[in-house]
Each structure stands twice: as C-alpha cells, then as structure tokens.
Amino acid sequence: MKEKQQNAFRIHYVEGTDTVCRAVRGAAIAVAVAMLVAVGSSPRSLAAVAPPTTGTAVASIQPANGQVVGVASPIIVWFTGAVADRAAAERSIKVISPRRVTGRFTWIDDTVVQWTPERYWPAHTRVTVQVRGLS
Numbered sequence: 001m002k003e004k005q006q007n008a009f010r011i012h013y014v015e016g017t018d019t020v021c022r023a024v025r026g027a028a029i030a031v032a033v034a035m036l037v038a039v040g041s042s043p044r045s046l047a048a049v050a051p052p053t054t055g056t057a058v059a060s061i062q063p064a065n066g067q068v069v070g071v072a073s074p075i076i077v078w079f080t081g082a083v084a085d086r087a088a089a090e091r092s093i094k095v096i097s098p099r100r101v102t103g104r105f106t107w108i109d110d111t112v113v114q115w116t117p118e119r120y121w122p123a124h125t126r127v128t129v130q131v132r133g134l135s
Contacts, residue, residue: 056081056089058131059111071120075129082110089113096128 060078063069075095083089090105095115103117121127 056083061129061131071123072117073121074114074116075127076108076112076114077131079111079113083113086113092132094130094132096130097125099125101125101127 056079058077059080062076062078063073077093079089086107090113093105093113093115095101095103099122101117101119101121103115105113105115107113
C-alpha cells in the first residue's frame with residue numbers, strides 16, 4: 001500500500017474569482033490541481049490553453065478534488081457546450097508544475113479535451129491547472 005502511494009498524486013481544486021460550471025461571458029475560472037508535495041522549485045507552465053467559444057464554460061475537471069491518482073493519469077476538461085475553436089480552448093488551459101512536464105491535448109468530442117503527460121508524472125508532483133473563461 002505504501003509503495004502505491006509513493007507513485008500516486010493527490011488532486012485538489014481551488015475556485016477562482018467566479019464559480020466553476022457557470023456559463024457566464026467574461027468569467028475567469030481558476031482551478032488548482034494539487035498532487036502530493038514535490039521538491040520545491042519555481043512553477044513552470046506545462047501547457048497553455050485559451051478560452052473556448054463565447055457562451056461555453058468549464059463544466060467539470062478530472063481528476064476530482066482530493067482524488068489520489070496514478071502517475072499516468074490525464075487531466076480532463078469538460079465544457080458546457082460544443083467548442084468551435086479548439087485551439088483557443090487549448091490556449092485557455094494552463095498546466096503548471098515545479099518540474100517541467102510536457103504533454104499533449106486530445107479531443108474526445110466537441111465538449112471534452114484531455115491533457116496527457118508525455119511521460120509519467122513525477123511521483124508526488126504538485127500540479128496546478130488554470131482555465132480562463134470567455135472574454
């Protein structure tokens with residue numbers, strides 16, 4: 001059991017200035033995903049994601065708040081409606097970590113995108129995910 005915890009991370013979300021899951025034009029949504037404490041260093045951007053189309057907001061993000069997940073787990077973002085400009089949606093998402101982790105976006109359908117690390121997340125990594133709303 002202890003060995004599995006060493007290779008897992010814990011997720012936490014912190015709401016930003018506006019409510020998550022609300023489709024409000026101009027809303028700013030900040031969501032923090034925190035994994036078990038890693039070696040402290042300056043956060044670096046892992047990926048940048050921009051706002052989706054007007055009228056679309058973040059409906060949900062996985063892993064869930066407080067969830068401990070495996071080192072290969074993706075970050076999945078569900079939007080409230082179809083995203084016409086996928087590139088803009090990707091630019092509105094920012095993944096930050098003390099250690100540089102590269103990854104890529106894959107669209108599951110018009111409302112769901114996932115960001116998968118190129119390699120496994122380093123064990124005990126703290127990751128923050130910020131998603132900016134529409135302007």
